[in-house]
Amino acid sequence: xxxxxxxxxxxxxxxxxxxxxxxxxxxxxxxxxxxxxxxxxxxxxxxxxxxxxxxxxxxxxxxxxxxxxxxxxxxxxxxxxxxxxxxxxxxxxxxxxxxxxxxxxxxxxxxxxxxxxxxxxxxxxxxxxxxxxxxxxxxxxxxxxxxxxxxxxxxxxxxxxxxxxxxxxxxx
Amino acid sequence: xxxxxxxxxxxxxxxxxxxxxxxxxxxxxxxxxxxxxxxxxxxxxxxxxxxxxxxxxxxxxxxxxxxxxxxxxxxxxxxxxxxxxxxxxxxxxxxxxxxxxxxxxxxxxxxxxxxxxxxxxxxxxxxxxxxxxxxxxxxxxxxxxxxxxxxxxxxxxxxxxxxxxxxxxxxxxxxxxxxxxxxxxxxxxxxxxxxxxxxxxxxxxxxxxxxxxxxxxxxxxxxxxxxxxxxxxxxxxxxxxxxxxxxxxxxxxxxxxxxxxxxxxxxxxxxxxxxxxxxxxxxxxxxxxxxxxxxxxxxxxxxxxxxxxxxxxxxxxxxxxxxxxxxxxxxxxxxxxxxxxxxxxxxxxxxxxxxxxxxxxxxxxxxxxxxxxxxxxxxxxxxxxxxxxxxxxxxxxxxxxxxxxxxxxxxxxxxxxxxxxxxxxxxxxxxxxxxxxxxxxxxxxxxxxxxxxxxxxxxxxxxxxxxxxxxxxxxxxxxxxxxxxxxxxxxxxxxxxx
Numbered sequence: 001x002x003x004x005x006x007x008x009x010x011x012x013x014x015x016x017x018x019x020x021x022x023x024x025x026x027x028x029x030x031x032x033x034x035x036x037x038x039x040x041x042x043x044x045x046x047x048x049x050x051x052x053x054x055x056x057x058x059x060x061x062x063x064x065x066x067x068x069x070x071x072x073x074x075x076x077x078x079x080x081x082x083x084x085x086x087x088x089x090x091x092x093x094x095x096x097x098x099x100x101x102x103x104x105x106x107x108x109x110x111x112x113x114x115x116x117x118x119x120x121x122x123x124x125x126x127x128x129x130x131x132x133x134x135x136x137x138x139x140x141x142x143x144x145x146x147x148x149x150x151x152x153x154x155x156x157x158x159x160x161x162x163x164x165x166x167x168x169x170x171x172x
Numbered sequence: 173x174x175x176x177x178x179x180x181x182x183x184x185x186x187x188x189x190x191x192x193x194x195x196x197x198x199x200x201x202x203x204x205x206x207x208x209x210x211x212x213x214x215x216x217x218x219x220x221x222x223x224x225x226x227x228x229x230x231x232x233x234x235x236x237x238x239x240x241x242x243x244x245x246x247x248x249x250x251x252x253x254x255x256x257x258x259x260x261x262x263x264x265x266x267x268x269x270x271x272x273x274x275x276x277x278x279x280x281x282x283x284x285x286x287x288x289x290x291x292x293x294x295x296x297x298x299x300x301x302x303x304x305x306x307x308x309x310x311x312x313x314x315x316x317x318x319x320x321x322x323x324x325x326x327x328x329x330x331x332x333x334x335x336x337x338x339x340x341x342x343x344x345x346x347x348x349x350x351x352x353x354x355x356x357x358x359x360x361x362x363x364x365x366x367x368x369x370x371x372x373x374x375x376x377x378x379x380x381x382x383x384x385x386x387x388x389x390x391x392x393x394x395x396x397x398x399x400x401x402x403x404x405x406x407x408x409x410x411x412x413x414x415x416x417x418x419x420x421x422x423x424x425x426x427x428x429x430x431x432x433x434x435x436x437x438x439x440x441x442x443x444x445x446x447x448x449x450x451x452x453x454x455x456x457x458x459x460x461x462x463x464x465x466x467x468x469x470x471x472x473x474x475x476x477x478x479x480x481x482x483x484x485x486x487x488x489x490x491x492x493x494x495x496x497x498x499x500x501x502x503x504x505x506x507x508x509x510x511x512x513x514x515x516x517x518x519x520x521x522x523x524x525x526x527x528x529x530x531x532x533x534x535x536x537x538x539x540x541x542x543x544x545x546x547x548x549x550x551x552x553x554x555x556x557x558x559x560x561x562x563x564x565x566x567x568x569x570x571x572x573x574x575x576x577x578x579x580x581x582x583x584x585x586x587x588x589x590x591x592x593x594x595x596x597x598x599x600x601x602x603x604x605x606x607x608x609x610x611x612x613x614x615x616x617x618x619x620x621x622x623x624x625x626x627x628x629x630x631x632x633x634x635x636x637x638x639x640x641x642x643x644x645x646x647x648x649x650x651x652x653x654x655x656x657x658x659x660x661x662x663x664x665x666x667x668x669x670x
Contacts, residue, residue, distance in 0.1 A: 039379075044369050067497035089520055090350040092343065092499040108592070121501035122347060123517040124654035135585050136654075137519055139594045 049161040056080065056149070056156055056172045063096055063115060063129070071145065071158065072096060074129075076113075079169040082158050083131055084143040085118075092122035094142070096129070107132045110166065118142065130166050144168055197459030210460035211404060215452055218409040219467060223298065223549075226471045227291035228400075233475040234284040235396065239389065241277040248273075249335065251381035253374050256337035257493045264490065275483035281329050283479065285508045288325045289639075292318065292535075296632050297561075298410065299625065301539040302548045305416055306407025312539030314402040317395055319536045324392040326508070331384035333506060337377065342494035343503045345372050345380070351516065351524035372496070411549035415456050501652045510646025511639055517654055518579060518601040527607055531635070538632075542624040553625055560617055560630040568634030571609040572641045575602035580656045610634055 064073045070085040098116035105114040118127040125136030146162035147170040191197035263270030301315035334341045353363035368375025515523030552558040579602035618627035651657040
C-alpha cells in the first residue's frame with residue numbers, strides 16, 4: 001500500500017484549492033471582459049465635430065445662438081469668435097442675457113467690451129460673455145472654439161474639437 | 173392565544189378555512205407552498221402596526237404592481253429616440269387604459285421611493301439593525317442589504333424617468349451623467365460608458381431601457397428575497413428582542429417535581445425544562461396563518477386602493493419632446509433628487525459625488541459603528557435617545573437653514589472674487605459645511621453621552637430633517653435660474669428667446 005503522508009496530502013489539497021480559486025477568478029475576469037468591452041463603442045454615430053455655420057456676412061454684429069450646435073457666435077465689426085453654450089457644471093444649455101449697453105470690464109487681467117452675461121437654468125451658474133464663471137457652481141470657464149473660413153466657399157467653420165484662448169478672433 | 177372557532181353564516185361565507193387548533197395552523201404552514209414562506213408562529217409584538225408600520229410589505233406590494241404594469245407597458249413602448257415620446261403620447265390618448273397604466277406605474281414608483289426612505293427611518297429609529305441574541309442572527313448585514321435595495325430603488329426610478337424621452341427625461345440624464353463625470357480621473361470614461369457615446373442619444377436610451385426593465389428589477393428582486401430570508405434567519409423582527417429581555421428578567425420557574433417508573437422502582441426528581449431565555453413563550457405568539465396572512469392581505473388591499481385612487485386623481489405629466497438645444501428653466505429633477513440638486517448647486521463634486529458617497533457609506537456602516545446591544549426594538553431606544561433625537565433634529569434644522577441662508581445671501585464666489593482655484597470652492601461651500609456639522613454633532617454627542625447609539629440617533633434625526641428641508645427647498649423655493657423665491661413670490665417671466 002502506498003502511504004501518503006498527511007501533511008503532503010494537505011498541501012496538495014491546499015494547492016488544488018488555491019489553483020481552482022485562481023482559475024475561477026481569472027476565468028471571471030477574462031469571461032466578463034468581452035461582455036463589458038462590447039458596450040464601449042468603437043464608432044460614434046454622432047454629428048461631426050467640425051461643421052459649417054454659414055457665410056460671415058449672414059451674421060449681423062452682436063451675439064447669435066446657433067441652437068443645433070449649442071454655441072454662441074460673436075461678431076464685432078469684422079472679428080468673429082465662438083463660445084460654447086454648454087454649462088461647465090452639469091451640461092445644461094446657458095442663456096445669453098444682454099446688458100442694455102456694452103460696458104468695459106476687466107476679467108482675469110483681460111479688458112474688453114462686455115455685451116452681457118450667460119446664465120444657466122439648472123443650478124444658477126453665471127459667466128461673463130468672455131466665458132469666465134463668476135457665480136454659482138460652474139467649475140470652469142465656457143469653452144472657446146476654433147473658427148476658420150472654408151477654402152471652398154468662404155463659409156465659417158467651427159471646430160468644437162479644438163479649443164482656443166479667449167483672445168482668439170477670426171478677422172474676415 | 174386561542175383560535176376563534178368558525179361560528180356564524182358570515183364567518184363561513186367570508187372565510188372558508190380557519191384552523192381550529194394551533195397544530196392544524198402549524199401543519200398548514202408546513203404543507204402549503206405559499207405559506208411556508210412564513211414562520212409557523214409569529215409574536216404578537218411583531219404584528220403590531222405601530223412597530224413595523226408594515227412598510228416592508230407595502231414595498232413588496234408596490235414592487236409587484238410596478239412589475240405587473242411594467243410588463244404591460246413594455247408591450248406598448250419602443251425604446252427609440254424617434255418613437256419613445258410618441259409611444260407615451262399614445263398611452264395617454266390612443267391606448268385603452270394606457271393613461272391609467274402609466275399613472276399607476278408612476279405613482280407606485282414615487283410611493284416606493286418614499287416607502288423605502290420611511291422603512292429605513294423606521295428600522296433605524298427602532299434599533300432594528302442590531303444583532304440581538306438569536307443564534308445565527310446577522311441583522312447588521314441585513315441592514316446593508318437594505319441600503320443596497322435603497323440604491324437599486326433610486327437607480328430604478330432614475331432610469332425609468334428617462335424613458336418618456338421628454339424634456340425632463342433628457343435634462344435629468346444630462347445632469348445625472350455629468351455628475352458621474354465629475355468623479356476625479358475616471359469621470360469622463362464613466363460618463364461615456366453610461367451614455368454609450370459622448371452625447372445623450374439612442375445608445376443612452378437603449379442602455380437605460382435595458383437597465384430599467386431587466387438588470388435592475390432582477391437585481392432588486394434577488395436582493396429583496398435575500399433581505400426577507402435573512403429576517404427569518406435573524407429570528408424575526410427585532411421587536412422580538414423585547415420578549416427575550418423580559419424572559420431574562422423574570423426568574424425561571426422552578427422545575428416541577430415528577431415521579432417516573434424506572435427499573436429500580438419509582439424515581440422522583442425534576443423534569444427536563446428549557447432554561448433558554450431566547451425561546452419565545454407560547455402565550456406571546458400566534459400561528460402565522462391566519463394572524464399574519466390576514467394582515468398581509470389587508471395591507472396589500474390598502475396599498476392597492478391608495479395607488480388606484482391616487483392614479484385616478486394625479487395625472488402623470490409629460491413635458492415637451494426632448495430638445496437638446498433648449499434647457500427648460502428651471503430644470504428640476506423629481507422630488508427625491510431635489511435635495512441632491514440643491515447640494516449639487518454648490519459643487520458638483522461635493523454635492524453630487526462626495527456627500528452622497530459618504531451618506532451611503534455612513535448608512536451602510538451604522539450597525540458596525542454602533543454595536544450596543546441594549547433595548548433593541550424600542551423606538552428611540554430610551555429616554556436619553558428621545559431627548560438627543562430631538563436635539564439632533566433641532567441641530568439639523570438650524571444648520572440646514574443656516575447653510576441654505578448663507579449660500580443664498582452670500583454666494584461663495586462673491587465672497588471670494590479673487591480666488592480662481594476650483595478646489596477652494598469645492599472644499600469650502602455650504603454643502604461641505606453642512607456635512608461637517610453632522611460629523612461634529614456625532615462626535616459631540618458621543619463625547620457627552622459616551623453612547624454610540626445615542627450619537628447615531630442624534631445624527632440620523634439631523635439627517636432626516638436636512639433631507640426633508642433640502643428636498644422642500646429644491647421643490648418649492650427654487651425658480652428660474654435656480655434662484656431663491658418664497659412660495660408667495662411670483663416667478664419672473666423671461667422674454668429673451670435664448
